[in-house]
Amino acid sequence: MQPLFRSRRDRLDRLRRQREDAVKAAAQHSDLPAGGSQTCPGCGRECQNQDLVKTEYVCPHCGYHLPIGAYLRLSLLLDPFTFQELWPELTAPNALEFPGYEQKLTAQREKTALSDAAVVATGKLDGRQAVFAVLDSRFFMGSMGVAVGEKITRGVEYAQKHKLPLVIFSASGGARMQEGILSLMQMAKTSAAIERFSEAGGLYISVFTHPTTGGVTASFASLGDITLAEPGALIGFAGPRVIQQTIGQELPEGFQRSEYLEEHGFVDQIVPRRQMRQVLSQLLFLHRKGVMHR
Amino acid sequence: MSNLTAAQRVKLARDPGRPGTLDFVHHLFTDIFVCQGDRLGREDPSIYGAIARFHGKPVxxxxxxxxxxxxxxxxxxxxMPSPEGYRKEQRLLRQAEKFGRPVITFVDTPGAYPGLEAEAGGQGEAIASSLALMSSLTVPVVTVVIGEGGSGGALALAxxxxxxxxxxxIYSVLSPEGFASILWKDAARADEAASIMKLTAADxxxxxxxxxxxxxxxGGAHVDPRPxxxxxxxxIARALSQLGKEKDLAAHRYQKFRAMGAVREERDT
Incomplete structure (x- = not known):
């Protein structure tokens, strides 16, 4: 293992190569090693990786939706050869000079081949061009710092400029603690961008995936014209542990899960991963004449 | 300015004797008419709302x-507001927009309430909607952070x-206790957290x-609040007079928040 990068150029070149590999791997549905197996967090049974590739990483035994990376997600949705990533090199500096943050970022980049927790791309779904933004929970728990906030905002502005529909898949622990107050400000920034896009007549479909909490739930993820969720996803503002400590009692079964939100009126529909493409396609076509007519 | 540590300022910001929203309202405004209720079934007293005069003009x-x-x-x-509080805020913001009244907000909260009913009522959606609506107003919005600016629950008014x-x-992404508990699994290290969080006014x-x-x-605002x-x-008066010259206040606000947080995307430096 190469311990340290010689320069920023080395690091970015290496990142880019890793990312290209990740895209290729994702395109072949093989983000995970081809052989071997893993334990389903839902039912505890062993799942063969070769089976998970076929089921789009949904447990064949219990239907649990395993978290998947951003590139794999995009490869499941987009028409072949239409994927075009936007601002792949965008990162944010350690503006608050938080001790040890750069080293942690470097380690996360090494581990995931992502530059930060959001991937934004344009591409076609069933022939319909759209802007897609996907948060990746493997990178700092998908938390929103300046880089994520900026990429989401640019994605929204790009969609508005090019009169395209916008689809965002959220998966996030909330604000990026190491970027402190600047993370908090990304909530205002992204929400303001979505509001402008909405006023201009743009279609925004928000998809909650496991887990989405904190500042992402309390900003762009909750502002969709259409709101979807994958089954069983944890969705909330405060995390379950904080709530339990605050109220001092056990939380009810299924609290803050997709089904709970659907029951309370915050989700249009729960859509299993293997039907997501079809549902998004239907929604994009239903809005074909409605997008950006103003 | 005095030479206090961040942790000392956290204590001052939370001092129970510190002037709160009501104190500022009663000293700065006249002709106060209190507005209550979200019109959806509840009144949340943790968010105060009123129509009043500031220097003679309705706000x-x-x-x-x-x-x-x-x-x-x-x-x-x-x-600590519940979703109903933020929905009351949204109602009053829409009204301010309708009648062309400037909006003055006072921020002083540990954060939005992290409770079971608040979650069931859509705390996340309520805050997000406040952010979106507030960003789009065409009337001037002036915010004063007077005590604790805790997380999204504060930003929803800011x-x-x-x-x-x-x-x-203070104004931060999370309380120093919460921050220490997330990063170091030890809420007792709150003072240390405060020192690196950049939560003071000067920062x-x-x-x-x-x-x-x-x-x-x-010794803090409560020692002698009059000045x-x-x-x-x-x-506030100066801000309103300066904002009066802005042509597009929604665009002004958009650009202000749009610029928060620098990024880089060059391939090398």
């Missing part, structure tokens, strides 16, 4: 309210064209998150 005032004694604290849930902050107020001015800092007397009321009054 909408919205602020977090913690309460002055234990009974009031309980009623106001110690300043998407202003001008952000004014008292010297010993936030440097970062461009706030526009102006109002000095406080030695603080006067300075805040002057600062």
């Amino acid at each position: 909408t005032v919205i602020g977090h309210r913690k309460g002055r004694n234990f009974e009031e604290n309980m009623k106001c849930n110690f300043g 998407v202003g064209n001008r952000i004014i902050m008292l010297e010993n107020a 936030l001015l440097r970062l461009g998150v706030v526009d102006q800092v109002i000095p406080e007397p030695e 603080v009321y006067e300075a805040v009054d002057k600062a």
